[in-house]
Amino acid sequence: MNIDKKHIVISTESLTIGYQHKKQDKIVLSNINFSIKKGELVCVLGKNGIGKSTLLRTLSKVQKPISGHINLEGKKLSHYKENELSKKLSLVLTERLPESQLTVYELIALGRQPHTNWLDTITANDTKKIELAISQTDIFHLKDKRFYELSDGQLQRVLIARALAQDTEVIILDEPTAHLDMHQTLNIFELLKKLALETKKTIIISSHEINIALKMADKIVLLKENEMQFGTTDNLSKANAFDNLFPNNLLIFNKTLQQFVINKS
Amino acid sequence: MLQKNFKRHFIFLAIGLLLLFILNISFGSVSIPIKDILNILFGNTETKESWQIIIINFRLPKAITAVLVGSGLSVAGLLMQTLFRNPLAGPFVLGISSGASLGVALLILGSSLFGGYFLSNSFSNWSLPIASSLGAFIVLFAVIIAANKIRNTMSILIIGLMFGSLTSAIISVLSYFSEAAQIQQFIFWSFGSLGNLSWPEILIFFIIYIFGIIATIAIVKPLNSFLLGENYAKSLGINIKKNRNIILLITSLLTGVITAFAGPIAFVGLAVPHVARMLFTTSNHKILIPAVLIIGAIVMLICDTIAQLPTSEFTLPINAITSLFGAPIVIWLLVRKKKLFV
Known part of the structure; x- marks a missing residue:
C-alpha cells in the first residue's frame, strides 16, 4: 500500500467543480475522487457538456474548484506558484494559436521557458531536451517549417512535443484528437500511450473517441450526470458503469468486446 | 532561440541608419558642405561659427528627435500588436495618442472657453508637453482599469477605440467654440514637428525613452510567450496581469512623451x-x-x-x-x- 502511494502523482479529494458566481455557484459535478499514478495514460470520458473540459481546467489550475482539493506530487495545487507549477504540469489546448511566424522549432523551444533565465537563453541542456522531444514525437522533418503550414495532425504532434520539452511530470491535453480523421486519431493515441510508457510521464486527456480510449487508456475517468467513476476499462465494465451512458439506446455497450456498438434494432 | 544568422541584415541597417542620419543633417535652408558637417559633428571648431550653431542647435537635435520618435513609436506599436495579438494594433488604436491630443486641445482651445486662466497666447515651453502627457496618462489609466476588469484583450482594444472617438468628439466640440487663431495653433501642433526641441528637452525625452526601451528588453521572455496566446503563456509560468500592465505602461510612456514633443504622428x-x-x-x-x-x-x-x-x-x-x-x-x-x- 505504501509503495503504491509513493507513485501517485495527482489525486483529488471530494472535489467539486463548477463556476463561481456572486449569488450562487454553478456546480458542474461534485464528489470527484481519483488518484493517478506515474506513467499512466488516463482518459476523461463523458457526454458533451458533462464537464470534461471543466475538470481539466480545474486540474490545470486555470479555474478554481468550488470545494475539495487537488494534490499534485504531495502538495496542494492551490499552494503552487505559477512558475513552480509550470515545471510540474504542461498543457495542450484546443484553442487556435495566434497567427505568427514562429517555426516548429521555435514553438517547441518556447516550452523551455520555465527553465530558462530572464533573457530566455537556450543552454546545451535545453537544446538536448528540445531535440529529445522532437525525436520522441517523430517530427524531425517538420522542425524548420512554420507552424501555420502544418496539417491538424502534424500541429497536434508539435504541440505535444512542446509540452514534452517543458519536461513536466504531468501533461494535460484537452481533446487532442478533435478535427482529426480516424487514422490520425489512432496515431495520436498510440503516440501518447508510447510516451506514457517510455517517459513515465502522467498523461491526462479528454476525448470523444470512446472506443479507442477504452482500448488504449490505463485508467478511465467516466463522467455521468451527478456521479463519476474511475478505474480500468475492465473494472468499469464489470461494474456496469457503461450501461445507459448514452440516452435512447442508439449506442449500447458490448461487454465481451468492451466496446460501444450501434444498436441496429 | 536564434536559428538564422541575421548579422548581415543588422549591419546593413546600421550602416543605412548612419548614412541617413548624416544625410538628414546635411539638408536644410542653408547649404553646408558634408566635410564641414562631419568636422562639426566630431568637435572640430575650425568651421564657420554660424554653421556650428545651425548644426549643433538646430539640425542635430532635430535628427536625434527623429531617431527617438521613430524608434519609440515603433517599439510601442510592436508591444501593442503582441499584447493584443492583432496586426492592426498600435499606439493610435489604444486611444493614447488621442488622449495626448485632448490634453493639448484643452490647453490651446480650452483657454478661450475658460477665460484668461491659461494666459492664452503665451504658453511656456513646458505647458504643451505636460498637457499632452497628462492626457495620454488619463486615457491610459482608464484603459488599465478596464483591462484589469476585462479579461478579453479584444474588448480592451475596442475600449481603446471608443476612448479615441470620445476624445476626438471632445476636441471637435472645443474647436466649434474656439476662435480661429487658436484652432490654427492647434492644427499646427497636430501636423507634428520634430524641430522645436532644445537640448534640455531632448535630455528629458531621452531619459523617458531609454527607460521604456530597457523595460521592453526586460520583458522579452513574456513577449515571446504571448505568441502562443494567454493560456499557454500562463501555463509557462508567466504572470499575465503583471506583464500586461507593464506593456501598457511602457506604451503610454513612450507615446505620451513622443506626442508631447513631436505631435501626434x-x-x-x-x-x-x-x-x-x-x-x-x-x-x-x-x-x-x-x-x-x-x-x-x-x-x-x-x-x-x-x-x-x-x-x-x-x-x-x-x-x-x-x-x-x-x-x-x-x-x-x-x-x-x-x-x-x-
Missing part, C-alpha cells in the same frame, strides 16, 4: 513592425525589438528628409508625410503578403 507605430517582420521573417522578439528600433529610426529620418527637401525654405508637416508613405506601405504589404502576422 500616425502610421509609424503600425507600419514599422510589419516591415521588420517581413525583412526578418520572424516573430521572435529578440530579433524584432532591435530590428524595429533601427527601422523605425530609419523611416522617421527618411520622412523628415523628404519633408524638408521640396523647397528647402520651409518644411512640410511631418504627420502628413508619415501618413502619405505609411498608408501605401501597409496596403502594399497586405496585397503582397495577403497575410499580416503578429
Whole structure:
C-alpha cells in the first residue's frame, strides 16, 4: 500500500467543480475522487457538456474548484506558484494559436521557458531536451517549417512535443484528437500511450473517441450526470458503469468486446 | 532561440541608419558642405561659427528627435500588436495618442472657453508637453482599469477605440467654440514637428525613452510567450496581469512623451513592425525589438528628409508625410503578403 502511494502523482479529494458566481455557484459535478499514478495514460470520458473540459481546467489550475482539493506530487495545487507549477504540469489546448511566424522549432523551444533565465537563453541542456522531444514525437522533418503550414495532425504532434520539452511530470491535453480523421486519431493515441510508457510521464486527456480510449487508456475517468467513476476499462465494465451512458439506446455497450456498438434494432 | 544568422541584415541597417542620419543633417535652408558637417559633428571648431550653431542647435537635435520618435513609436506599436495579438494594433488604436491630443486641445482651445486662466497666447515651453502627457496618462489609466476588469484583450482594444472617438468628439466640440487663431495653433501642433526641441528637452525625452526601451528588453521572455496566446503563456509560468500592465505602461510612456514633443504622428507605430517582420521573417522578439528600433529610426529620418527637401525654405508637416508613405506601405504589404502576422 505504501509503495503504491509513493507513485501517485495527482489525486483529488471530494472535489467539486463548477463556476463561481456572486449569488450562487454553478456546480458542474461534485464528489470527484481519483488518484493517478506515474506513467499512466488516463482518459476523461463523458457526454458533451458533462464537464470534461471543466475538470481539466480545474486540474490545470486555470479555474478554481468550488470545494475539495487537488494534490499534485504531495502538495496542494492551490499552494503552487505559477512558475513552480509550470515545471510540474504542461498543457495542450484546443484553442487556435495566434497567427505568427514562429517555426516548429521555435514553438517547441518556447516550452523551455520555465527553465530558462530572464533573457530566455537556450543552454546545451535545453537544446538536448528540445531535440529529445522532437525525436520522441517523430517530427524531425517538420522542425524548420512554420507552424501555420502544418496539417491538424502534424500541429497536434508539435504541440505535444512542446509540452514534452517543458519536461513536466504531468501533461494535460484537452481533446487532442478533435478535427482529426480516424487514422490520425489512432496515431495520436498510440503516440501518447508510447510516451506514457517510455517517459513515465502522467498523461491526462479528454476525448470523444470512446472506443479507442477504452482500448488504449490505463485508467478511465467516466463522467455521468451527478456521479463519476474511475478505474480500468475492465473494472468499469464489470461494474456496469457503461450501461445507459448514452440516452435512447442508439449506442449500447458490448461487454465481451468492451466496446460501444450501434444498436441496429 | 536564434536559428538564422541575421548579422548581415543588422549591419546593413546600421550602416543605412548612419548614412541617413548624416544625410538628414546635411539638408536644410542653408547649404553646408558634408566635410564641414562631419568636422562639426566630431568637435572640430575650425568651421564657420554660424554653421556650428545651425548644426549643433538646430539640425542635430532635430535628427536625434527623429531617431527617438521613430524608434519609440515603433517599439510601442510592436508591444501593442503582441499584447493584443492583432496586426492592426498600435499606439493610435489604444486611444493614447488621442488622449495626448485632448490634453493639448484643452490647453490651446480650452483657454478661450475658460477665460484668461491659461494666459492664452503665451504658453511656456513646458505647458504643451505636460498637457499632452497628462492626457495620454488619463486615457491610459482608464484603459488599465478596464483591462484589469476585462479579461478579453479584444474588448480592451475596442475600449481603446471608443476612448479615441470620445476624445476626438471632445476636441471637435472645443474647436466649434474656439476662435480661429487658436484652432490654427492647434492644427499646427497636430501636423507634428520634430524641430522645436532644445537640448534640455531632448535630455528629458531621452531619459523617458531609454527607460521604456530597457523595460521592453526586460520583458522579452513574456513577449515571446504571448505568441502562443494567454493560456499557454500562463501555463509557462508567466504572470499575465503583471506583464500586461507593464506593456501598457511602457506604451503610454513612450507615446505620451513622443506626442508631447513631436505631435501626434500616425502610421509609424503600425507600419514599422510589419516591415521588420517581413525583412526578418520572424516573430521572435529578440530579433524584432532591435530590428524595429533601427527601422523605425530609419523611416522617421527618411520622412523628415523628404519633408524638408521640396523647397528647402520651409518644411512640410511631418504627420502628413508619415501618413502619405505609411498608408501605401501597409496596403502594399497586405496585397503582397495577403497575410499580416503578429
